[in-house]
Amino acid sequence: MEMETETMELREVLSYLIQHGEIETGSPAEGIARLVIGKGSDEGLTPKQRHIYEKYAEPFFNRECRLCHIEMPTCEIIGALENGGYCSSCNKMLSNDD
Numbered sequence: 893m894e895m896e897t898e899t900m901e902l903r904e905v906l907s908y909l910i911q912h913g914e915i916e917t918g919s920p921a922e923g924i925a926r927l928v929i930g931k932g933s934d935e936g937l938t939p940k941q942r943h944i945y946e947k948y949a950e951p952f953f954n955r956e957c958r959l960c961h962i963e964m965p966t967c968e969i970i971g972a973l974e975n976g977g978y979c980s981s982c983n984k985m986l987s988n989d990d
C-alpha cells in the first residue's frame with residue numbers, strides 16, 4: 893500500500909514540476925519526467941536518461957526545509973514549492989505568527 897502512495901506522490905510532484913515550468917517544457921528532462929510518470933518509477937531508465945533525471949528532477953526530491961532543515965517528504969514538496977521552501981509544520985507556524 894505504501895508503494896502505491898509513493899507512486900502517486902511521485903507522479904503528482906513530477907506533473908506539478910512540468911505544469912509550473914520547473915522542468916522546462918520541450919526539454920529532454922520533460923520527456924523523461926513523463927516517462928517516469930507513465931511507469932510510476934524511475935527504475936528502468938537508461939544511464940543517459942537517469943543522468944538527466946538526476947540533474948533536473950531529483951533535486952526537487954531532496955529538498956530540506958529552509959527553517960528546520962528536515963528532509964522534505966515527497967507529499968510536502970509541492971507545498972514547499974508554493975510557500976517558499978518550508979515544511980508543513982514550519983509553514984503553519986509561520987502563517988500563524990501574525
Ligand SMILES: [Zn+2]
Nearest residue numbers: 957960979982
Ligand atoms: Zn520545517
